[in-house]
Amino acid sequence: MDREKPTKVAIGLRENWGQFVILIVINAFVGGMVGLERAILPNLAEANFHIAAKTAILSFILFFGLAKALTNYLSGRLADRLGRKKMLVAGWFIAIPIPFLLMYAPSWSWVVFANILLGINQGLAWSSTVVMKIDLVGKRHRGLAMGLNESAGYLAVGIVAFLSAWLASEYGLHPYPFYLGIVFVVLGLLGSLLLVKDTIQHVQQEAQAGTQIRQKNIFWDTTWKNPNLGAVSQAGLVNNLNDGMVWGVFPILLGNLGFSLEQIGQIVAIYPAVWGLGQLFTGKMADHLPKKAMLFWGMLLQGIVLVGFLVAHNFWQFVVLSVLLGLGTAIVYPTFLAAIADNAHPQQRAESIGVFRLWRDLGYAIGALLTGLIADALGLLWAVGSIAILTIISAAIIQIRMKTAK
Numbered sequence: 293m294d295r296e297k298p299t300k301v302a303i304g305l306r307e308n309w310g311q312f313v314i315l316i317v318i319n320a321f322v323g324g325m326v327g328l329e330r331a332i333l334p335n336l337a338e339a340n341f342h343i344a345a346k347t348a349i350l351s352f353i354l355f356f357g358l359a360k361a362l363t364n365y366l367s368g369r370l371a372d373r374l375g376r377k378k379m380l381v382a383g384w385f386i387a388i389p390i391p392f393l394l395m396y397a398p399s400w401s402w403v404v405f406a407n408i409l410l411g412i413n414q415g416l417a418w419s420s421t422v423v424m425k426i427d428l429v430g431k432r433h434r435g436l437a438m439g440l441n442e443s444a445g446y447l448a449v450g451i452v453a454f455l456s457a458w459l460a461s462e463y464g465l466h467p468y469p470f471y472l473g474i475v476f477v478v479l480g481l482l483g484s485l486l487l488v489k490d491t492i493q494h495v496q497q498e499a500q501a502g503t504q505i506r507q508k509n510i511f512w513d514t515t516w517k518n519p520n521l522g523a524v525s526q527a528g529l530v531n532n533l534n535d536g537m538v539w540g541v542f543p544i545l546l547g548n549l550g551f552s553l554e555q556i557g558q559i560v561a562i563y564p565a566v567w568g569l570g571q572l573f574t575g576k577m578a579d580h581l582p583k584k585a586m587l588f589w590g591m592l593l594q595g596i597v598l599v600g601f602l603v604a605h606n607f608w609q610f611v612v613l614s615v616l617l618g619l620g621t622a623i624v625y626p627t628f629l630a631a632i633a634d635n636a637h638p639q640q641r642a643e644s645i646g647v648f649r650l651w652r653d654l655g656y657a658i659g660a661l662l663t664g665l666i667a668d669a670l671g672l673l674w675a676v677g678s679i680a681i682l683t684i685i686s687a688a689i690i691q692i693r694m695k696t697a698k
Contacts, residue, residue, distance in 0.1 A: 300497065301493045301494050301497055303428065303429070303430040303494055303497065303498060304428075304429060304430055304432070304433070305428070305429045305433040305436065305437065308428040308429065308494075311424075311428060311488070311489055311491075312425060312428055312429070312437070312440075314483065314487050314488060315421045315424055315425055315428075315441070315488065316421075316440055316441060316444045317444070317483065318380070318417075318421055318480055318483050318484055318488065319417075319418065319421040319441055319444050319445045319448075320444040320445060320447070320448040321448070321476040321477075321479055321480035321483070322383075322413070322414065322417045322418045322421065322445060322448075322476075322480065323418075323444065323445035323446055323447070323448035323449045323452075323568075324448045324449070324451075324452045324472065324473075324476045325387060325390065325410060325413060325414070325473060325476055325477075326410070326414065326449050326452075327448060327449040327450065327451065327452025327453045327455075327456065327564070328391070328394070328452060328456050328469065328470055328472060328473050329352075329394070329407075329410075329456075330449060330450075330452070330453035330456070330539060330560060330561070330564065331453045331454070331456060331457035331460075331543060331556060331557040331560045331561065332456055332457055332460045332465055332469060332543075332553075332557075333352060333403070334349050334350075334540055334541075334543040334544050335460075335465065335543055335544075335547065335553065335556075336403075336465045336466065337349045337352075337400060337403075338544075339465060340465060340466070341399065341400045341403075343400060345664075345668055346540075346541070346544070346663070346664045346667040346668050346672075346675075347661070347664030347665055347667075347668050348400075348664075349540065349544070349664070350536075350540040350541075350660040350661070350663060350664040351400075351404055351660070351664075352403055352404050352407040353407070353536050353539055353540045353656055353657070353659070353660035354656075354657045354660040354661055354664075355404050355407050355408050355411065355657075356407040356408070356410055356411040356414075356656060356657075357411065357532070357536060357653055357654060357655065357656025357657030357658070357659070357660060358408075358411065358654070358657045359407070359408045359409075359410075359411025359412050359415065360410075360411035360412070360414045360415045360649075360653040360656065361411075361415070361649070361650045361651070361652075361653040361654040361656070361657065362415070362650065363411060363412045363414075363415025363416055363419075364415045364419050364646050364649035364650050364652075364653055365646045365647060365649070365650040366415075366646070367379045367415055367416050367419045367420065367642075367646060368419065368423075368642045368643040368644070368645055368646015368647065368649070369642075369643050369646060371419070371420065371423060371642040371643075371646075372639065372640070372641075372642045372643050375490045375492050376420045376423055376424045376427070376490055376491055376492070376642070377420070377424075377484070377488055377489070377490040378490075379416045379417075379419065379420045380416065380417055380420035380421065380424075380484045380488060381481070381484045381485055382416050383412070383413045383414075383415070383416030383417030383418075383420065384413070384417060384477060384480045384481035384484055385481065386409055386412045386413045386416065387409065387410070387413040387417070387473075387476075387477045387480070387481075388477055388481075389406070389409060390406050390409050390410055390413065390473060390477070391470045391471070391472075391473030391474045391477065392474075393405060393406035393409070394406050394466065394467075394470040394473070395466055395467035395470045395471075396467065397466075411653075414653075415649070415653070417480070417484075418445065419642075419645070419646065419649060421441060421445075422438070422441055422629060422645065423491075423641065423642045423645055424488075424490075424491045425437045425438070425440075425441050426438070426629070426633050426641065426645075427491035427492075427494040427495050427498070427641075428491055428494055430498065431633075431634070432579070433579060434578075434579065434629075434630045434633055434634070435575045435576060435577070435578030435579035435580075435626055435627065435630040436575045436576045436578075436579055437575070438571075438575050438578070438625075438626035438627075438629040438630050439571040439572055439573070439574055439575010439576060439578070439626040440571070440572065440575060441626075442567075442568070442571045442575070442625050442626050442629075443568045443569060443570075443571035443572045443575070444568070445568065446564045446565075446567045446568035446571070446625075447564070447565060447568030447569055448568070449564040449568065450561045450562070450563070450564035450565030450566075450567070450568055451561070451565065452472060453557065453560055453561040453564065454557055454558065454561035454565075455469075455472065456469035456470075456472065456557075457469075457553060457554065457556065457557020457558075457560070457561070458554065458557060459472075460553060460557075461552070461553045461554045461557070495638050495639060495641070496639075498638040499637070499638040499639045505637065506637045506639075506640060507636070507637065507640055507644070510636075510640055510643050510644055510647060511647050513644075514632070514636075514644045514647040514648055515647060515651065518635065519693045519694060519695050520631065520635050520693075520694055520695060521631075521632060521635050521636075521644070521648070522693060523587075523689060523690050523693040523694045524587070524628055524631050524632055524648065524690075524694075525647070525648050525651045525652070526651070526686060526689055527587055527591055527624065527628070527686050527687075527689070527690055528628050528648055528649075528651060528652030528655065529651045529652055529654060529655040529658070530591070530655060530682055530683055530685075530686035531591065531594070531621065531624060531625075531628075531652065531655065531683075531686075532652050532653055532654075532655030532656050532659065533655035533656070533658055533659035533662070533679060533682065533683075534594060534598060534655075534659065534679045534680075534682075534683050535621070535655070535656070535659070536655060536656040536657075536658075536659030536660050536663070537659045537660075537663045537675065537676065537679045538560075538563065538617070539656075540659075540660055540663060540664075541663055541667065541672055541675060541676065542556075542559070542560060543556050543560060544672065545601075545672050545676075546559060546560075546610070548672070549605065551607065555607060558611075559607070559610045559611060559614055560614075562611060562614040562615060562618065563614040563615075563617050563618045563621075564618065565618065566614070566615050566617075566618025566619055566622065567618040567619075567621045567622050567625065568618075568622075569622075570618060570619050570621075570622025570623070571622045571625060571626050573622075574586070574622045574623050574625075574626055574627070575626035575630075577623075578626050578627040578630045578631075579630070583627050583630065583631045583634075583694075584690065584691075584694040586623055586624065586627045587623075587624050587627055587628070587631070587687075587690045587694070588687050588690045588691050589623065589687075590620050590621070590622075590623030590624035590627070591620070591624060591683055591684075591686050591687035591690060592620075592684060592687040593616065593619065593620035593623070594617060594620035594621060594624075594683050595680050595681070595683035595684035595686075595687060596680075596684075597613050597616045597617045597620060598617070598676055598677075598679060598680035598683060599677070599680045600613050600616075601613055601676055601680075602673055602676055602677055602680075628648070628652070629645065629648075632644055632645055632648045633645070659679065662675075662678070662679075663675045663678075663679065666678055
């Protein structure tokens with residue numbers, strides 16, 4: 293009996309616009325889950341659970357980063373074997389308890405457990421939307437696709453961070469800000485189950501026509517051996533290392549400087565909002581400009597801005613610096629994923645992206661631990677300065693290691 297030939301599918305942004313838009317909306321809900329915590333959780337730790345040590349407060353980011361990083365890697369391997377949609381749906385099922393754990397947590401350990409589940413949710417759901425969009429659009433619009441995907445996710449982080457901070461300032465730190473999470477879980481799960489289609493046929497078709505060489509050891513090649521992939525992976529780790537520091541330390545730093553909870557919410561929300569909106573433009577730029585240059589200048593800008601945070605003291609200075617930090621991150625974020633996809637074989641793409649996202653999101657865990665230890669030993673400003681130096685060093689590694697211009 294002859295084997296049935298796979299159905300021919302169209303690859304391209306215009307050809308798959310309907311599914312692409314659905315995945316963008318789904319990813320906005322995924323980002324909203326992170327935004328729930330972005331502005332208020334460190335303050336919740338101090339006010340409701342009376343935790344003073346910065347390392348203990350940042351434990352929620354540590355466990356979130358570890359869970360997300362490991363899930364990224366496993367979901368990448370499984371997505372190439374079982375399909376992308378199954379990973380997406382599983383991510384939303386994992387998310388169901390999260391808002392309830394945050395609303396009714398009797399101790400900080402419940403919050404930490406909620407963040408372990410959140411890390412798994414992000415590793416499954418966000419990773420799936422990334423890979424599925426890359427599958428749909430093909431190489432020509434890869435940067436634009438990543439820009440739109442990450443823009444939707446991080447714009448949602450910023451908007452929800454602002455809303456949760458406003459709810460916290462009006463009605464208390466909990467439970468009201470976390471009601472938003474119930475809405476996101478319901479809509480994300482139903483949309484994934486009923487509207488999203490798998491993209492495995494797109495992968496098979498691109499693999500037949502592609503010219504990329506298969507990697508012998510996907511993990512090691514993506515981690516370091518391949519100079520392009522390795523340079524991107526280390527930069528992704530450092531980028532999220534400084535993002536984890538911003539997430540955990542800045543609300544405390546701003547509170548120590550006398551800013552209100554509403555002002556803290558505004559400053560903290562600006563950074564991911566600019567990060568999200570900026571990718572609408574930087575994603576398209578990554579399709580036309582040298583990726584090496586974009587990664588170098590984006591990481592360098594982040595490092596310089598973090599130095600600026602050491603001397604800022606009024607509201608508008610922090611606003612401007614948050615805008616610039618968001619811009620620096622917007623330059624590199626879609627470029628990371630487009631560069632990984634360009635250098636990976638289509639049928640190894642999900643696993644290679646999973647390895648990259650493993651290292652990138654370990655940055656959250658490393659950043660939380662490193663920042664907490666330095667802050668407890670030397671103070672918050674020393675923690676910020678140390679991360680700034682690491683970010684500038686990462687930019688130098690990109691300049692030295694990356695061998696191709698695009």
